[in-house]
Amino acid sequence: MTIQPHEMTPAEIEEFLQAPRHAILGTNRPNGPPQITPVWYLYENNQVYVYMGVKSAKYKNLRRNPQMSICIAGESPDARAVMLSGAVELLFEDTTPWVSEIVWRIVRRYSDSDDAAQEYIDSWDVEDKSVLVVLSSENMLTHDFN
Numbered sequence: 001m002t003i004q005p006h007e008m009t010p011a012e013i014e015e016f017l018q019a020p021r022h023a024i025l026g027t028n029r030p031n032g033p034p035q036i037t038p039v040w041y042l043y044e045n046n047q048v049y050v051y052m053g054v055k056s057a058k059y060k061n062l063r064r065n066p067q068m069s070i071c072i073a074g075e076s077p078d079a080r081a082v083m084l085s086g087a088v089e090l091l092f093e094d095t096t097p098w099v100s101e102i103v104w105r106i107v108r109r110y111s112d113s114d115d116a117a118q119e120y121i122d123s124w125d126v127e128d129k130s131v132l133v134v135l136s137s138e139n140m141l142t143h144d145f146n
Contacts, residue, residue, distance in 0.1 A: 008080065008142040016080055017043035017072060020109045025050060026069040027061035034069075035061055041070070042106045046137040048084055051103045054129045062088060068135055079145035089134040099132045 008016065023041045026034045037058055042049040048070055052059050062068060069085040093099045104117070111117035124130075 006144050008082070008144050012080075012144070013082055013140075013142060014043075016074070017082060021072050021074070023048075023050070023070050023072045025058060026071075027058045028065045028067060029057075029061060030064065039070075040106050040110050041072070042102060042109065043137075048135045048137070049102050049106060050133045050135075051106060051130050052133065054131055059090075059131055062090060062133065066090070068133065070135065077146075079143075081143045083141045084135055084137055084139060086135060086139045091132045091134060092129070093132075096132070102132055103130065 020040070022038045024036055025039045026036045029035050035057055039050050039052070050070070066088050067086065068088050069083065071081060071083045073081040091099050093103075104121070107120055108114065108117040111120060
């Protein structure tokens with residue numbers, strides 16, 4: 001017997017993406033295989049938000065080629081996954097005032113408390129600039145093997 005996946009409904013997608021799961025982000029290296037990295041994310045208003053340091057390889061890849069893929073998968077026994085891909089927008093706190101609010105919400109959803117989230121943010125080197133990456137959900141695939 002072969003189990004065939006079915007596509008998730010918009011309500012199922014929304015519910016699935018609200019859990020603080022780790023996502024696997026893929027960017028295009030200049031030469032060779034894609035670079036993949038586990039990341040925290042926030043899904044809201046049909047967009048995925050991820051933040052990263054500008055010194056990271058994934059940011060450098062996106063500056064050169066603003067195409068990205070991301071996969072959010074359930075953990076066993078949850079056999080669902082949502083995959084998105086497409087061009088991204090790169091936003092900085094100094095030019096987009098609401099970026100810091102989105103970054104706070106990303107960190108907070110993966111932290112046990114407001115204090116833990118703030119402690120994590122306070123540990124960042126203020127000299128290291130970060131960027132918020134925004135990917136729309138226009139190119140979305142879903143699988144549900146449950």
